[in-house]
Amino acid sequence: MPRVVVFDRTGAPDVLHIVDQPVTEPAAGEVRIRIEAIGVNRLDQMMRAGSYPGPVRLPHARLGCEGTGVVDAVGPGVEGPGVGDAVVITAVPEMDLNGTYAEYTTVPAASVVPRPAGLDATGAAALWVAYSTAYGALVEKAGMRPGDHVLITAASSSVGLAALQIAHQIGAVPLAVTRHTAKKEGLLAAGAAAVIVTDHEDVAEAARRHTGGAGADIILDSVMGPGLADLAKAARAGGTLVTVGWLDPRPASFPMSWPLTVLGYASFEHTLDPTVVRRIAAFLNAGLRTGALRPTVDREFGLDDIVEAHRYLEQGHQAGKIVVTVRPRGVRRASAP
Template sequence: MAQLVQFDRIGGPEVLTLREVALHDPGAGEVRIRVDAIGLNRAEIMYREGAYFYQPVFPSTLGYEAAGVIEAVGEGVRGFAAGDLVAVVPAFLQNEYGTYGTSVVLPAAAVVPRPAQVDAVTAAAVWMAYITAYGPLAESGEVRPGDHVLITAASSSVGLAAIQVARHIGAIPIATTRGANKKQRLLDAGAADVIVTDNEDLPARIAEITGGTGVRLALDPIAGPGVETLAKGIAPGGHLVVYGALDSRTTPLPNAQSFPALNTSTYTLFEITGDPERLHRAVMFINAGLASGSFVPLVDKTFDLPDIAEAHRYMETNGQVGKIVVTVTHDDTTS
């Protein structure tokens, strides 16, 4: 038997239930993983609430990230064997697969090797954040050494990863946060400058920091009307990349008559994880950064799997700086 987190209706954290389920053998192209740690993401809260870009199929599980050990491989799977240390990247739909459990079946295409020196909690904190940052900052080729990049909502796991990725490629990260209480932690995390948007004029501060040139790229998970303010701080010919929708209001396209000419686009990490060649490049880039010490995921807090609802409540407070990870304890009834 295994334990699996499921929910039967859209709602708050209280809808999440830890249930005993039968162990399943992996099918063709699948693997079964004994889960040791699970990385939480804002997407899972939105999915649970029915606010994600696809809807749950009940009873639904959830979860995009995990780290653990291969237990079994299905037909046609190459490159993995029982006992291999692995991590899970977001390369599937949560209404088909999920990582919230003690033992889960997942597509082999969503599994990557985990270096022996990388522990499960660290590995569970890596892939959503660093692949999301990798795409616009490294894979795109739009950011060059010496360029300023603006990272909004920078205390999130993606924001912190983006600071490190920007540093790794020689760019200069400028972080934003709403309140001053997170400013020093962002500086300690590697931000060259931090703009506290509740107290400071964003375009004016960007101009001051960059000497009036503006940033080469702004990476934003918020969207909504605030993108017009971001656009004022982007250099002519620069890029505004929106990768989330934390603000549910309509997101306007910045008006060319009001702002310098710039490129605007949306982005999801599925552009990387859904393409084997691009995913391979991302894995090589990120594992190299982990091995060199350039990439050090910041884990804000850990919870035990039975406390999954409490972990979701904590994420909803928006008080964390870094990743929330759920750890999994195994005994004879769950492994």
Template sequence: MLFHELGGPDVLKIEDVEVPAPGPGEVLVRVEALGLNRAEALFRAGTYYYQPTLPASRLGYEASGTVEAVGEGVTDFAVGDPVMTGPGIEMSAQGVYAERVVLPDTAVVPRPETVDAVTGAAAWLTYTTAYGALLETAGLKPGDHVLITGASSGVGTAAIQVARRIGAIPLATTRSEAKRRRLLDLGAEHVIVSDDEDVPKEARRLTGGRGAEVVFDAIGGPGFRTLGEALTEGGAMLVYGWLDQRPAELPWNWPLTVHTYANFALTSTAAGRRRSTAFLNAGLRDGGFRPPVAEVFEGLDRIADAHRLMESNTHFGKIVVKP
């Protein structure tokens, strides 16, 4: 899948290109499932934090598949290994929307043999983002409350499960009453419907007046300042997305700590990949991590339809495409 101009889902085009043999330090992966991310829609439209290289830009971070060949010097993977992709991928040159893709071995991590391809495609980016943001950056601890905005997104649903895994208490926000039951079933302690309720006021009520120790925000914008009112004294606010691209203002209820988070800062290092992959795969193996899948589209030619669903904001969990 390539795109030659910026725009909506219709700019995505399927083309046949030669697949090279993997060079030194590279692996050839047969893609069995693709996990879509909001960043890819922004990248396609030219509104991401870096721009695609046109013409003929590729797209996609996250795939699940099987190693078909390895290049010289690759020792961590062998033909037939189930894998997931994601770390350090530069989308224009290495995007994984394809039937086969050649990647550096540092862009590939093991997938447990008990984990199917669709689950694998829905897991890597969301859970490693939640892990790196909440545990390594914000220092979330057992017994802490964490307020998760946009909780029905892929990262939001992962954050609920990551918090539960360490004994923290997730408070989820969503704009839709229809998603309340699903968030509770996934592990949210409470769900705040932001269109109907005052989020900071409800968060304080649900924490006995103290406020949450961590706010995990996908939205940014002017509402970021208001979210600070949901935070306990000395707590941490962490923003990892900018669904609202208007300027964000800092809260005034100091003392507090404000973090920004980008997953590549963790997963571009060997130590970060080791820690995040170990945490992810432990949860996948024992069933503690159950990535919800909104819909599975069959065929690479359904990519545009999958992007339209993603931009509708009506889905719950991850959108997956099977090439």
């Protein structure tokens, strides 16, 4: 029988284990996907560790909101994707029941889009969550325009690297923020107009220096925490701060740098809206065709190594996406070094 990653209690990565589970037939409006590759996300870590703010149905909970594969079966009434089509999963509304950490999963047909031409399964698994989050926050939510200075925290994360590329595609000026000097050259190579290293620079002062004294038009923050109010000082008067994550789980300090627009963004706000999904897919396809967008894969693991993949995620050293490839039973990928 096909393999599925589950957990019966929350905790460290080793609560994850693989079980055999029969495939389910797709209901009306659903498609079944034979998974080829999975993107590993911080949301997965939060659910597994017990820090996710929503309910998780235990035991035998599943994980995974991102993946790509081939349509294996379609339910009644499906007019879009057909058997054999390569697709990217755009949303898994009940990931604790049908998450992508598996050889097969069943999702609404409206929750898949065609896999972009020329993108292999590994690249496709690194695409949707990072790029739809960065696009949704910057373009749909903050209204990023050509010439805008965009300050991006956690810039070496998958969302951060996607934001750098999307800013370039729009014609904005991306300013990368990182804690580690060792990541500076890589971020410059990835397209940052400047890199601010928080180990020895004040972010607000550096942002004003790189923007002619004005400050950033938009701040894209994945960190939150007690430093949020100080980060907001890097914005220009009347600028916009969009939070897209909480890498720092401590309570966030509220910005008082008025005038400032503060927005919270979760990708499900748009990825459950078919109209916006079409815009996102069109934007990403255009960027992939021109080469402006290039999904960044930090490291690959096999499904049998899912515990090691989560341990690596928790170290926080990756630049780009951690991808888990799914191969037929008996074909095992060696653990990454």
